[in-house]
Amino acid sequence: MRILFIGDIFGRPGRNIVKDRLPTLVKDHSIDLIIANGENSAAGFGITPQLAEELFELGIDVLTSGNHIWDKREIIDFFQMADGNPHSPSRRLLRPANYAPDLPGYGIYQGRKGEIAYAVINLQGRVFMASNDDPFRKTDLLLKDIQSKVILVDFHAEATSEKISLGWYLDGKVTAVVGTHTHVPTADERVLPNGTAYITDVGMTGPFDGVIGVKKELVVGKFLNNMPVRFEAASGDVRLCAVVIDCDERTGRARSIERVMVGERGLDLRA
Numbered sequence: 001m002r003i004l005f006i007g008d009i010f011g012r013p014g015r016n017i018v019k020d021r022l023p024t025l026v027k028d029h030s031i032d033l034i035i036a037n038g039e040n041s042a043a044g045f046g047i048t049p050q051l052a053e054e055l056f057e058l059g060i061d062v063l064t065s066g067n068h069i070w071d072k073r074e075i076i077d078f079f080q081m082a083d084g085n086p087h088s089p090s091r092r093l094l095r096p097a098n099y100a101p102d103l104p105g106y107g108i109y110q111g112r113k114g115e116i117a118y119a120v121i122n123l124q125g126r127v128f129m130a131s132n133d134d135p136f137r138k139t140d141l142l143l144k145d146i147q148s149k150v151i152l153v154d155f156h157a158e159a160t161s162e163k164i165s166l167g168w169y170l171d172g173k174v175t176a177v178v179g180t181h182t183h184v185p186t187a188d189e190r191v192l193p194n195g196t197a198y199i200t201d202v203g204m205t206g207p208f209d210g211v212i213g214v215k216k217e218l219v220v221g222k223f224l225n226n227m228p229v230r231f232e233a234a235s236g237d238v239r240l241c242a243v244v245i246d247c248d249e250r251t252g253r254a255r256s257i258e259r260v261m262v263g264e265r266g267l268d269l270r271a
């Protein structure tokens with residue numbers, strides 16, 4: 001099975017480049033399953049039900065998120081619309097699994113792609129972030145109830161050490177641990193010794209001429225004077241950051257992980 005995981009989709013520029021480039025990426029990389037982090041889809045802050053539906057219509061199977069999930073309050077109603085249907089769009093949008101257990105939404109999705117069963121787990125880190133439940137032990141608990149071999153973990157976290165630690169902790173237990181949240185892609189993709197594909201951060205899908213998606217003058221100004229400022233999405237140098245994971249669906253072991261970074265006209269921007 002070949003999995004495409006797209007890093008944090010940021011605002012309209014991010015959504016547009018996904019719409020433009022996804023069909024080619026799916027064809028060129030023979031993709032079977034598409035997962036994307038959508039926490040910044042709505043002008044950088046959160047995701048609305050309509051935007052989630054639009055992203056699903058492009059062919060994305062599961063959307064993950066992170067600390068921005070509650071920015072658009074209507075997403076709470078969307079989560080509650082799942083109404084017992086385990087595969088409805090609102091069930092295929094995840095929030096981190098290690099949030100307080102009684103919050104709306106789910107942190108795990110289990111589905112099938114053709115004959116192949118798979119699971120997606122969304123977690124959030126605790127270093128330089130809000131104090132949520134332990135993502136390591138939470139994963140142990142979740143894995144007890146998963147039957148599928150193919151399991152992808154989106155670890156939405158700030159600290160490289162915490163992300164690498166979870167990669168090692170889950171090596172051999174899941175197909176892939178991919179990092180999100182920093183919006184900066186790392187060049188450390190590899191398959192760990194027991195068959196888990198790993199990357200510290202997939203990077204952002206959005207405008208790279210700002211500061212992690214926001215207009216640069218606003219963020220630079222914030223660092224200079226520390227006055228309150230309303231952040232607005234940047235717009236130029238739009239890139240799509242993703243990884244392609246190839247795995248043996250019978251064992252769940254990853255064979256390879258490859259970084260992808262394409263520009264608006266499909267240019268390969270990895271170099």
Ligand SMILES: [Fe+2]
Nearest residue numbers: 008039040181
């Ligand atoms: Fe993000």
Ligand SMILES: [Fe+2]
Nearest residue numbers: 066067068181
């Ligand atoms: Fe985030």
